[in-house]
Amino acid sequence: MDKIIIEGDKELSGEVNISGAKNAVLPIMTAALIADGKSTISNVPNLRDTRTMIQLLEIIGAKCSFNDNVLIVDSSSVNNPEAPYDLVKTMRASFYVLGPLLARFGYVKVSLPGGCAWGPRPVDYHLKGLEKLGAKISLKSGYILAEADYLKGAKINFEYPSVGATGNIVMAAVLARGTTIINNAAKEPEIVQLCEFLVKMGASINGIGSTKIIIEGVKSLASADIEIIPDRIEAGTFLMAGALLGNIKLKKVNPIHLDSVILKLQEAGCKIDIEQNSISIFPADPLISIDMTTDVYPGFATDLQAQLVALMTLGNKSSIITDTVYHDRFSHVPELNRFGANIKVQKNTVFVRGCNELRGAPVMSTDIRASASLIIAALAAKGESAISRVYHIDRGYEKIEEKFRYLGAEIHRTNSET
Numbered sequence: 264m265d266k267i268i269i270e271g272d273k274e275l276s277g278e279v280n281i282s283g284a285k286n287a288v289l290p291i292m293t294a295a296l297i298a299d300g301k302s303t304i305s306n307v308p309n310l311r312d313t314r315t316m317i318q319l320l321e322i323i324g325a326k327c328s329f330n331d332n333v334l335i336v337d338s339s340s341v342n343n344p345e346a347p348y349d350l351v352k353t354m355r356a357s358f359y360v361l362g363p364l365l366a367r368f369g370y371v372k373v374s375l376p377g378g379c380a381w382g383p384r385p386v387d388y389h390l391k392g393l394e395k396l397g398a399k400i401s402l403k404s405g406y407i408l409a410e411a412d413y414l415k416g417a418k419i420n421f422e423y424p425s426v427g428a429t430g431n432i433v434m435a436a437v438l439a440r441g442t443t444i445i446n447n448a449a450k451e452p453e454i455v456q457l458c459e460f461l462v463k464m465g466a467s468i469n470g471i472g473s474t475k476i477i478i479e480g481v482k483s484l485a486s487a488d489i490e491i492i493p494d495r496i497e498a499g500t501f502l503m504a505g506a507l508l509g510n511i512k513l514k515k516v517n518p519i520h521l522d523s524v525i526l527k528l529q530e531a532g533c534k535i536d537i538e539q540n541s542i543s544i545f546p547a548d549p550l551i552s553i554d555m556t557t558d559v560y561p562g563f564a565t566d567l568q569a570q571l572v573a574l575m576t577l578g579n580k581s582s583i584i585t586d587t588v589y590h591d592r593f594s595h596v597p598e599l600n601r602f603g604a605n606i607k608v609q610k611n612t613v614f615v616r617g618c619n620e621l622r623g624a625p626v627m628s629t630d631i632r633a634s635a636s637l638i639i640a641a642l643a644a645k646g647e648s649a650i651s652r653v654y655h656i657d658r659g660y661e662k663i664e665e666k667f668r669y670l671g672a673e674i675h676r677t678n679s680e681t
């Protein structure tokens with residue numbers, strides 16, 4: 264099993280290109296299943312998760328070709344509306360096939376995802392929403408079966424603006440008879456791009472990017488092409504590294520998607536220059552300890568909470584960081600403490616007392632974003648760190664060692680598990 268080895272405390276400088284957004288491309292790949300024909304998706308990050316999704320689309324019967332970050336999905340031969348346990352258990356986003364396949368076939372069988380490293384992560388909003396659209400849902404041997412002769416438009420009020428449930432319901436509703444209104448919908452940029460892709464395919468969707476999405480069902484969709492938006496979470500991760508370690512410039516980003524992160528980093532004392540598609544960050548001196556509470560977009564993303572905790576371990580005072588989206592998402596805390604950090608967890612809040620330095624240590628990745636926080640801490644720590652279970656980071660970050668090495672980090676991968 265691979266490990267990432269980092270000799271920390273090296274200054275970073277230079278430019279880094281940000282890849283396409285994982286959380287945008289995954290639902291867009293499943294949306295391509297709704298229509299017959301070839302959709303070309305560009306700026307697709309080459310990640311473990313995108314490759315897992317390709318595997319799933321191929322099991323469902325699509326033909327995929329993936330070269331140089333361009334993915335072509337040919338859905339003409341799609342014939343098997345099932346997502347098996349083996350794939351769903353490695354990537355929850357496999358659940359995104361539910362809406363599209365139900366829309367196209369009136370039947371779908373998807374393994375129930377189960378919990379994950381950061382809590383139970385239920386799918387009740389997805390299922391209740393589909394029931395409102397007229398689907399009959401049952402659970403058999405760990406699989407969800409959804410069927411309907413046809414879906415019909417309905418009014419759906421989400422208790423919480425779930426990203427995944429919004430995506431699934433929109434994808435199911437595009438071919439439903441009549442009008443669907445989703446209240447309290449998610450307005451994350453990735454959901455906005457999914458809706459834009461569906462519109463390119465011929466769907467009728469209004470209120471994109473607002474909390475009220477209105478979908479007029481149409482008879483059929485056609486394949487379409489799209490370029491994936493930059494990954495705001497990867498960008499935020501590099502910004503946090505820059506805040507500690509040197510002046511770096513992020514290219515191919517959308518600064519608007521990073522508003523809340525930029526504001527927090529400025530509050531922490533960083534100087535940030537923004538251009539149309541790039542952001543430069545200069546480290547904070549001193550690094551001011553700040554408080555933060557995660558929220559849905561445009562709030563501070565839960566997917567950057569772990570990285571901010573890593574940054575705050577070197578803050579000048581104490582900071583309080585609360586996760587309101589996932590209350591259990593703190594598996595990085597005991598690992599960060601192995602570097603000498605001083606962090607305590609109480610319910611869904613962490614209390615970070617800033618320390619003068621971190622020291623290299625062997626640590627273990629537990630999920631995608633927790634791994635990113637360990638890389639940030641290891642880059643800042645004095646001495647050598649070894650991060651194991653790096654397959655988590657490979658799920659969500661393209662060429663991460665290469666990108667950091669190019670900026671001046673001493674980082675490499677080994678496969679000598681000891």
Ligand code: UD1
Binds near residue numbers: 385388390428
């Ligand atoms: C997506 C992102 C994930 C991110 C999360 C929140 C993808 C592939 N993943 O996950 O990286 O951290 O948004 O921004 O895009 N909930 C329910 N019932 C449901 C659905 C959700 O109670 O049926 C709750 C969840 O437990 C959680 C909250 O709603 O507390 C938000 O979850 P949701 O927005 O659905 O996250 P995902 O779509 O799974």
